[in-house]
Amino acid sequence: MMGRAADGAIGRGQSLARTPRALLSLGVLAGLVLAAIGAPLLAPHDPFDPATLDLMNGFTAPMTHNPYTGDLFWLGADDQGRDVFSAILFGLRISLFVGMSAVALAAMLGVSLGLLAGYLGGWVDGLTMRAADVQLTFPAILVAMLIFGVAKGITPVAYRDEMAIWVLILAIGLSDWVPFARVVRGAAMVEASRDYVLAARLSGRSGPAIMLRHILPNVLSPVLVIATIGLAQAIVTEATLSFLGIGAPPTQPSLGTLIRTGQSYLFSGEWWILAFPAATLLALALAVNLLGDWLRDRLNPVLQ
């Protein structure tokens, strides 16, 4: 049931074991995801509990004992004495959560609209694709910024910080549905004209059943590729918005928020507050990107 497209591609791409770059990316990504999931267990300090912070620990350099308290921080401490390593673990959690949720939202929206447009055709198709064209006129990050700004305007002031993460997911998710819709629409149009769909229709299955049970499984492999590449993009977009101060709030810092905070200490020489979150973000984005490239070559050589 995995469909022609996937079967045909097997053997043409290289397997994971024979591509060290993809294997390494997978390893890095798995490590980062595990670290994010296990953050409450792994983190030596709780960065959200002000009671455990000691201002005397402020600006402790990495791998050195603080001269006053004698505490050791692997990756140093920030201005308030917060352990940078723990902050990164929890930041990674938020970055990954926002990125994955946003891609899931974009995929659900895009796949549904693409299926409807491709299967039904007519004005549904016309309207969906024109909307996609209009949105594609603008870079996704700009669309995300606008949605974020509008959603923030609608949210009551008291809830703005609390809702910021969800608003962020909504903004990034809504800005990135077009690639999913385009690919699924194209594939659905091809599948809809095949004999097995005709047979299903003749046997009296309903439209939604045909779309979900017969067409959807056959368009899943390009969706997986787009989702992986989209994840890298969503993570970078999230980090960018948070860095600009219009994303994850300081109370729930993502990697981007940490980089924003760290930037102000670059000039005074406390490089570790910025460098380690930045390196983590870079490793995450690069790993997901390389994995997406490999997946694309393997699953769907047609997608360039």
Added chain:
Amino acid sequence: MRAHLIRRVLQSGLVLLVVGFVAFSMFRFVGDPVDNMLGPERTQADIARLRTDLGLDRPIPVQYARYLAQAVQGNLGVSYRLGRPVADILAERAPATLELAAVSGLLALVGGVALGVLTAIRRGGIATGVLMTLSLVGVSLPTFLIGIGLIYVFAICLGWLPSFGRGDTVQIGGWTTGLLTASGRRALILPALTLGLYQMTLIMRLVRSQMLEVLSHDHIRFARARGLPEWRVLFRHALQNALVPVITVAGLQLGSIIAFAIVTETVFQWPGLGLMFINAIRFVDIPVMAAYLMLISAMFVAINLLVDLLYLFIDPRLRPAQQRSGG
């Protein structure tokens, strides 16, 4: 061909109308304009009078038409935060962004084409390997990290270039330019590099793959067989054909240069439209957000149209058939 152009123009007009409606809806429905414009001490009569003045008691389509008509005449409302007409703020901020975008775009185009040709000719060389790997990293690297990295190296460690602001500017008519002073030009270097680098890697990869494809065609082998000098084969016969798709991509990238200028301007505190937009989002300054949206859309739509026209101009195959025969 004319039908195609007319359709494109109509499409662009439609996009602008839709964007205008989005901007209008933001203005009208996100937060209450009356609430935003009147202070806490107001009477019911004040509210009613302002509602009539603003036309908020009219039907929505009428309000929309009025909003568009005013926008076209340059009346974009008053910033909630700064209390000044939005049009004035835009006019004051636009030169900084346009100068930055133009210099970065030029840098990306020239650098990208040069490196693309180089990596296509020296296939398999060490420099090519290094450049291709760097470009892969460059694509994954978020713009703001590039900016911070450049600031760290060139402003903090080496102290060669300023890390923020525009330097000294000169006023010419309504346009402030930083290009005419030494400090203005120095201040432009890092932001322009930051903004142009990503596009440069894109263009470089595209030019390389196009060049490799074109170089394998028969007309190149024929040109070499005729004994033409290599530079002439490369630049006259190969590059010219390779550049056709580059024009489209480069044109469309101009749009994302303007979008990513928001990020670069924030990193370098560059006093342009992007920094203004970010502050508008942070302080929920709806009129500024709506105006920025409309201005940017007008620019994007114009760019897309121009790219389409340029395409016709550059690629003779797309022109009406009667001009050339036998091609």
